[in-house]
Amino acid sequence: MASFRCRRCSACCRQPGFVYLTPQDAERLAAAFGMDVYKFTETYCLLLDRRHLALKKQTDESCLFLGKEGCSVYESRPAQCRDFPLQWKTERSFGYCEGLKGR
Ligand code: SF4
Secondary structure: OOOOOOOOOOHHHHOOOOOEOOHHHHHHHHHHOOOOHHHHHHHHEEEEOOOEEEEOEOOOOOEOOEEOOEEOOHHHOOHHHHHOOOOOOOOOHHHHOHHHHOO
16 A cells, blocks of 8 residues: 555545544644634535534535535545545445546
C-alpha cells in the first residue's frame, strides 16, 4: 500500500454514504470559510441520529464541496477524506478507486 498513488479521479467524492466531521474538521472548515462553527454547520452540515455531524450532499450524492476541478476545500478537507484509502477502505473501494485499481 506504500506505493498507492491518488489518480485524482474524485470517485471517492461521488460515493453514496456520508462524510462525517470531527469537531476539529468543523472548526478547520469553518475557519476556511471565514465562518463561526455554528454558521458553518447550519449552512453545510446535517446532523444524523441527532449527534453525528456530516457534510450535506449534492442531489447526485456527490460531496457538496466537489467542484469541476475536484475538491474545493482540499487543504481543509475532513479527516475521513485525508485517511482514504490508506487508513480505511471497504471491499467496494477497489471497484471505484483508480489508485487502488492501478497498484
Ligand atoms: S477514488 Fe482513489 S484515486 Fe480517485 S480521487 Fe479518490 S483516492 Fe484518489
